[in-house]
Amino acid sequence: MKTIGIVTDGLSTLEVFLNNNIKMIFKDKLKINNYFFNNLQKGQKIDDDIILVMLRDRSIKLKNYIDDSKKIIIINRSVKQKDIYRLFSLPKNIDVLVVNDNKETILETISMLYHIGINHLNLIPYDKEKEYKDIKVCVTPGETHLVPDYIEEVIDIGHRFIDISTFLQIITKLKIDEKEVTQRLIKYSEEVISIHSGINHTYKNLTVENDELKSIIKLSKNGMILLSNEGIIKVLNESVKNILDIKEDIIGKNIKNLDDKELKDILNKDKTKDDNVIKYKDKYITINKHTINSFGKNIGSYFCIQEVTYIKKLEQNLSKVLKDKGQVARYTFDDIKTNSINMENTKKLARKISKSDYTVLITGESGTGKELLAQSIHNDSNRSKQPFIAINCAAMPENLLESELFGYEEGAFTGALKGGKKGLFEQAHNGTIFLDEIGDMPMYLQTKLLRVLQENQIMPVGGQSVIDIDVRVIAATNRDLLKMIKEEKFRADLYYRINVLPIHIPPLRERKEDIDMMLKHFIKRKIKVSEDVKIIINDYDWPGNIRELRNTAMYIDTMASKDEVTTNDLPHNLTNIKKDYKKDIDYIKNRTSLEKTVKVMKCIKNHNDLNKSLGRSAILKELIKEDILISEGEIRHILEVLKGRNIVVSKSGRKGSELSQKGIEVLKLLK
Numbered sequence: 004m005k006t007i008g009i010v011t012d013g014l015s016t017l018e019v020f021l022n023n024n025i026k027m028i029f030k031d032k033l034k035i036n037n038y039f040f041n042n043l044q045k046g047q048k049i050d051d052d053i054i055l056v057m058l059r060d061r062s063i064k065l066k067n068y069i070d071d072s073k074k075i076i077i078i079n080r081s082v083k084q085k086d087i088y089r090l091f092s093l094p095k096n097i098d099v100l101v102v103n104d105n106k107e108t109i110l111e112t113i114s115m116l117y118h119i120g121i122n123h124l125n126l127i128p129y130d131k132e133k134e135y136k137d138i139k140v141c142v143t144p145g146e147t148h149l150v151p152d153y154i155e156e157v158i159d160i161g162h163r164f165i166d167i168s169t170f171l172q173i174i175t176k177l178k179i180d181e182k183e184v185t186q187r188l189i190k191y192s193e194e195v196i197s198i199h200s201g202i203n204h205t206y207k208n209l210t211v212e213n214d215e216l217k218s219i220i221k222l223s224k225n226g227m228i229l230l231s232n233e234g235i236i237k238v239l240n241e242s243v244k245n246i247l248d249i250k251e252d253i254i255g256k257n258i259k260n261l262d263d264k265e266l267k268d269i270l271n272k273d274k275t276k277d278d279n280v281i282k283y284k285d286k287y288i289t290i291n292k293h294t295i296n297s298f299g300k301n302i303g304s305y306f307c308i309q310e311v312t313y314i315k316k317l318e319q320n321l322s323k324v325l326k327d328k329g330q331v332a333r334y335t336f337d338d339i340k341t342n343s344i345n346m347e348n349t350k351k352l353a354r355k356i357s358k359s360d361y362t363v364l365i366t367g368e369s370g371t372g373k374e375l376l377a378q379s380i381h382n383d384s385n386r387s388k389q390p391f392i393a394i395n396c397a398a399m400p401e402n403l404l405e406s407e408l409f410g411y412e413e414g415a416f417t418g419a420l421k422g423g424k425k426g427l428f429e430q431a432h433n434g435t436i437f438l439d440e441i442g443d444m445p446m447y448l449q450t451k452l453l454r455v456l457q458e459n460q461i462m463p464v465g466g467q468s469v470i471d472i473d474v475r476v477i478a479a480t481n482r483d484l485l486k487m488i489k490e491e492k493f494r495a496d497l498y499y500r501i502n503v504l505p506i507h508i509p510p511l512r513e514r515k516e517d518i519d520m521m522l523k524h525f526i527k528r529k530i531k532v533s534e535d536v537k538i539i540i541n542d543y544d545w546p547g548n549i550r551e552l553r554n555t556a557m558y559i560d561t562m563a564s565k566d567e568v569t570t571n572d573l574p575h576n577l578t579n580i581k582k583d584y585k586k587d588i589d590y591i592k593n594r595t596s597l598e599k600t601v602k603v604m605k606c607i608k609n610h611n612d613l614n615k616s617l618g619r620s621a622i623l624k625e626l627i628k629e630d631i632l633i634s635e636g637e638i639r640h641i642l643e644v645l646k647g648r649n650i651v652v653s654k655s656g657r658k659g660s661e662l663s664q665k666g667i668e669v670l671k672l673l674k
């Protein structure tokens with residue numbers, strides 16, 4: 004077993020501390036022998052494999068007792084990270100007294116503090132003969148009993164541990180290559196500050212990186228092969244053996260000497276087109292080849308090989324995960340039903356827009372199908388396999404909206420989840436985010452959103468660093484953003500940033516040709532719609548647009564008999580509207596005699612009540628009976644005017660005219 008000699012001045016707690024410190028790393032892999040300068044005999048030889056001393060001048064003294072001075076290592080000592088934090092928090096440029104048991108150790112402590120980066124304080128060596136009235140703070144490594152009483156704050160940085168650099172020297176000199184030792188040293192380096200700033204990190208990173216790399220290559224589902232510049236196979240993982248069906252052990256072989264011709268061909272390829280699918284034996288694979296450079300010189304090449312079925316499976320898994328999380332867009336352009344030319348044009352424009360990657364602003368009243376359109380755009384875009392995340396900015400309390408959109412770091416606020424939370428922007432990475440009701444976003448978040456759109460980066464709430472994101476934004480609103488800009492409720496710069504590709508969806512009342520078709524589409528069963536119902540639904544304003552129409556269809560579906568929808572099957576909001584028929588009455592007044600029109604309407608109504616409908620000449624006959632002066636031509640004109648406002652309808656199958664439900668209402672007002 005290898006041995007270490009530790010030489011200290013005399014018997015003290017120090018040598019016990021050092022022994023324990025060394026055992027923390029090496030456990031029982033080494034034997035430790037302790038020596039004291041006071042006890043060393045003249046001519047005595049220390050023949051341990053290495054010898055540790057505390058101070059440089061002691062190493063000179065030690066040379067008399069050893070054969071090979073290269074065996075000597077001077078112990079560097081440092082402190083635990085947590086003990087040093089208080090020093091870092093002291094204000095810049097204040098005087099701090101450094102107290103230790105003698106002048107030499109005081110200077111050693113000061114030097115150590117400077118080395119580990121305490122550069123913002125004036126460290127003053129303590130001389131017990133002097134008085135330091137203006138100094139309020141002192142630092143000492145465990146010698147608090149030596150600190151003068153007048154010092155107000157004493158920072159005890161505790162026992163000083165052996166520095167990582169010393170352990171590295173021991174490991175190198177003794178050629179120790181034990182995994183457990185390395186792991187213990189890494190853990191130790193996390194607690195003890197290295198004097199050679201950064202040395203612990205470099206060592207730790209190198210070792211960890213090496214192990215991580217080996218694991219990554221081993222576990223990767225991608226096939227990986229590394230070739231040296233001369234064509235020697237250096238690395239080959241399990242996946243590539245499966246994909247390329249490699250049975251023999253070919254590590255260390257030159258590809259020139261491979262027996263498998265097809266494998267040889269692949270590895271001899273000069274250039275590969277990224278992700279080009281090729282046939283290999285009975286499989287389809289993709290090969291990506293990259294050269295590896297070091298200090299500007301080509302030192303080999305790296306192949307990443309995937310089986311196409313595996314990539315397919317990955318895609319399927321991704322869509323399943325997204326589906327489970329509700330992060331998928333369900334609708335496509337085929338789900339947008341319309342008979343209107345206006346709406347067809349809107350669809351056409353949206354299809355074009357979906358192929359680009361710019362921000363889209365969809366405007367339109369509530370329920371016109373803005374989200375439906377946003378989902379269709381996403382599904383028709385290159386991002387269709389990636390998440391589609393929708394958020395309604397008006398439905399979310401203001402203070403939650405920010406953390407919901409951008410996420411937060413652990414401890415960002417009371418009640419924050421441990422480990423923080425990913426924001427929707429991050430979740431939508433590579434996909435699309437749909438910001439519904441963007442007009443309701445508070446001003447301060449508009450500013451933050453603008454920055455996100457400009458820089459493609461987000462900063463979580465309470466976070467210190469930014470995260471790069473690649474997200475397409477589709478925003479929607481039913482508000483008049485230009486008006487809001489004038490009222491200083493919406494940022495003009497954000498408006499121009501999101502309004503790159505604007506789409507407007509017309510309200511249902513401006514595409515009446517959709518009403519009847521959609522009602523039937525939503526009812527889902529074959530059913531006749533009475534003329535009166537057609538008039539009511541056509542006349543109605545549909546403030547809730549398609550959403551309201553769909554709800555009405557559901558109502559009708561439940562209420563209506565098997566074969567016909569009548570006015571009795573309509574919900575109250577459609578039949579009970581205290582409609583202002585002023586427009587209709589003005590229309591009549593402006594075109595014909597109101598008095599005669601009322602007579603015609605009454606005459607039709609009387610007959611309708613007896614379940615009869617009347618033609619023009621029958622109406623004329625009836626009115627002459629009542630001594631009313633009117634011609635057939637006048638009656639024709641009146642009927643045309645009334646039909647134009649859906650007050651009178653021609654009943655199919657029967658001859659003559661009838662008063663519609665609306666006609667009955669209008670007549671009540673005119674009587």
Ligand SMILES: Nc1ncnc2c1ncn2[C@@H]1O[C@H](COP(=O)(O)OP(=O)(O)OP(=O)(O)O)[C@@H](O)[C@H]1O
Pocket residue numbers: 338339340341367368369370371372373374375376439481549550553
């Ligand atoms: N052209 C259409 N064809 C078929 N269904 C439609 C059509 N337009 C809208 N819908 C349906 O109407 C309902 C409302 O649509 P959507 O939620 O997309 O409207 P919106 O404009 O986003 O509403 P809001 O502004 O209230 O968020 C949905 O169920 C949607 O599927």
